[in-house]
Amino acid sequence: MTRHNRILLSCFYWGFVAYVFVPLILMVTMGFKDSKFIGFPIKSWTLDWYASVFADSETISAFGYSVAIAVLSTLISVVVGTWIAVLLEGRKFWGRAAIFGMTVLPALIPGIISAIAFRIYARYLGIEPGMGAIVWSHAVHNVPFVVLVVMARLSTLPKSQIEAARDLGADPLIAFLRITFPYLVPAIMGASIFCLLLSFDDFVRSFFLGGYEPTLPVLIFAKLKSGMSPEINAIATVALILTAVIGVWAERFTRRMNKDS
Amino acid sequence: MANDPLVRLEGVTKRFGETTALDNLTLDIAQGEFVTFLGPSGCGKSTTLRILGGFEQPTAGRVLLRGEDVTRRPPEKRNVNMVFQDYALFPHMTVKQNIAFGLELKGMGKAEIARRQDEIMSFLELTAYGDRYPAQLSGGQRQRVALARALAPDPALLLLDEPLGALDAKLRGQVQQELKSIQRRTNKTFFFVTHDQEEALTMSDRIVVMNKGRVEQDGTPEELYFHPASRFVAEFIGETNLLTGELRGTEGDAVVMDWFGTTLRGHAPGGVPRAGAPITASVRLERLGFHAERPATANAVQGRVTGKTFLGSRMALDLTVEEAQGARLRAYVDADTGQSVGDAPVWIGWDQSSMAVLRD
Numbered sequence: 001m002t003r004h005n006r007i008l009l010s011c012f013y014w015g016f017v018a019y020v021f022v023p024l025i026l027m028v029t030m031g032f033k034d035s036k037f038i039g040f041p042i043k044s045w046t047l048d049w050y051a052s053v054f055a056d057s058e059t060i061s062a063f064g065y066s067v068a069i070a071v072l073s074t075l076i077s078v079v080v081g082t083w084i085a086v087l088l089e090g091r092k093f094w095g096r097a098a099i100f101g102m103t104v105l106p107a108l109i110p111g112i113i114s115a116i117a118f119r120i121y122a123r124y125l126g127i128e129p130g131m132g133a134i135v136w137s138h139a140v141h142n143v144p145f146v147v148l149v150v151m152a153r154l155s156t157l158p159k160s161q162i163e164a165a166r167d168l169g170a171d172p173l174i175a176f177l178r179i180t181f182p183y184l185v186p187a188i189m190g191a192s193i194f195c196l197l198l199s200f201d202d203f204v205r206s207f208f209l210g211g212y213e214p215t216l217p218v219l220i221f222a223k224l225k226s227g228m229s230p231e232i233n234a235i236a237t238v239a240l241i242l243t244a245v246i247g248v249w250a251e252r253f254t255r256r257m258n259k260d261s
Numbered sequence: 262m263a264n265d266p267l268v269r270l271e272g273v274t275k276r277f278g279e280t281t282a283l284d285n286l287t288l289d290i291a292q293g294e295f296v297t298f299l300g301p302s303g304c305g306k307s308t309t310l311r312i313l314g315g316f317e318q319p320t321a322g323r324v325l326l327r328g329e330d331v332t333r334r335p336p337e338k339r340n341v342n343m344v345f346q347d348y349a350l351f352p353h354m355t356v357k358q359n360i361a362f363g364l365e366l367k368g369m370g371k372a373e374i375a376r377r378q379d380e381i382m383s384f385l386e387l388t389a390y391g392d393r394y395p396a397q398l399s400g401g402q403r404q405r406v407a408l409a410r411a412l413a414p415d416p417a418l419l420l421l422d423e424p425l426g427a428l429d430a431k432l433r434g435q436v437q438q439e440l441k442s443i444q445r446r447t448n449k450t451f452f453f454v455t456h457d458q459e460e461a462l463t464m465s466d467r468i469v470v471m472n473k474g475r476v477e478q479d480g481t482p483e484e485l486y487f488h489p490a491s492r493f494v495a496e497f498i499g500e501t502n503l504l505t506g507e508l509r510g511t512e513g514d515a516v517v518m519d520w521f522g523t524t525l526r527g528h529a530p531g532g533v534p535r536a537g538a539p540i541t542a543s544v545r546l547e548r549l550g551f552h553a554e555r556p557a558t559a560n561a562v563q564g565r566v567t568g569k570t571f572l573g574s575r576m577a578l579d580l581t582v583e584e585a586q587g588a589r590l591r592a593y594v595d596a597d598t599g600q601s602v603g604d605a606p607v608w609i610g611w612d613q614s615s616m617a618v619l620r621d
Contacts (some may be wrong), residue, residue, distance in 0.1 A: 158347060158349065160345045160346070160347055160349035161349050161351065163314075163316055163336070163343075163345070163349065164343070164345055164349035164350075164351070164410075165351075165362070166315075166316075166335065166336040166337050167314060167315075167336045167337070167341075167342055167343045167411075168337075168342065168362050168363035168366060168410070168411075168414065169337045169363055169366030169367055169414070170337055170362075170366055171335075171337055174366070178362075179351060182353045183352075183353070
């Protein structure tokens, strides 16, 4: 019986692994196919698609645009999110629950709805579609993740740490800068990486709020409309490798920092 | 002002909602004293410490430091430092950086900070650990770093919040001696908070026993041990025999009580209780003497040994006193005396000053 269960479980497990990884492997493989049509059989292999990706100024500039948006929106959401987390954690005041709810809400609203809402609001405010609008919408969307991660870390900071700093002559601001902030760094780093990846990956908001310049996901979408080609697989593979490396590194980094303190 | 005590608490009261943590506490602490606040959890000892540190504001009353009112002053503006229960060392700073923290905030120059760091680290035997992080230190070393960090800015008063709780029993005894000797050598005023009566007895010049937000008794360890004022103090500190009887009256210094038909004479450190009501007296176990003949002590009864427990350096005897309706007593004697006592009735004697008639 237990033996059967074990076999059944391992079947489920490997089924799940296949479900997750087979599409990715197929996508990566097709990027090396020496033909314009995606599909088996693959008769010969080539790196030409990668060469054309790195030679294509449109792709390169879309990539740069996406990175710039990711960095800017992350900076904004980290500053705002940390500030809100510090304000909310461990304090009781009237309206705390309401502020917390409103802070977390953007993470729960479906992307398409918030994108349309942003589009309408941006027009109402007279904000032109483009980088500013995209950065703004990404920042708002990412703040909740920063708040949650930083609050979780903050709740593990012993109260005596701040009291000790105050006791030794630090006013509340110095105590924050020299004790609380260094303690939060691992959480802020983790949240930043997460925000960078979320922003880099975002399509819906970038599509609705973008101007003429496409972000990478928007560019891929445009290329898809004009027909599937292994070039798209090559672009996607590069993006996949970059995000996976950053993600794994960040995960290990934050885990190490957490262990240190 | 020269004649002001280092610390003066004037009618300090602290309420948390409905509960009164500290009830009208008035107390002076002199420069150079090692004062211990002793009591069970919730007795108000930690609240007192936090009020002195500036982490809590009293609901009523004033806190004076060298005659100056500091009641509303935040912690960073008081010349008082604290050793926290969990040490609260800064994990991202080395031992040296931890010690320098308070000095930097005092506005000291780099050279002066380095000099003071070296001084305090060699004083506490931490020189070899200057560049280590708290996570790389043992419990005892962390405790010394916490002490070094708190002493470095040269505070007028050092607060210690049960700093030995996290150490194992063997190390604790050693650290107790160390703390006491550090206090003597620096001539600093230590305000120590603990629920461990043994710790309090070992280290303190003066113990304030707290219960339910009030001072039960305030005195030297010897006074508290041998002359407890109340039943709470007698039971909280050490082991004791509690004798229940009725008050007969006073004869000069002596308080006369009736103990199941036997007349006993004691003294009343906490004031003479009301006549007629049942009262309790305390006699420490090692204050009972054993004699073959009726002794000349103020109190003498005949008893029979019903049990012996060997404790190594001494022996505990369980006794029954027939003339007091079979009341039981317990005594500590040296092992030789313990062995020589047989089944025959023996005389048990104790002095008037060995028996404290308790307040309640």
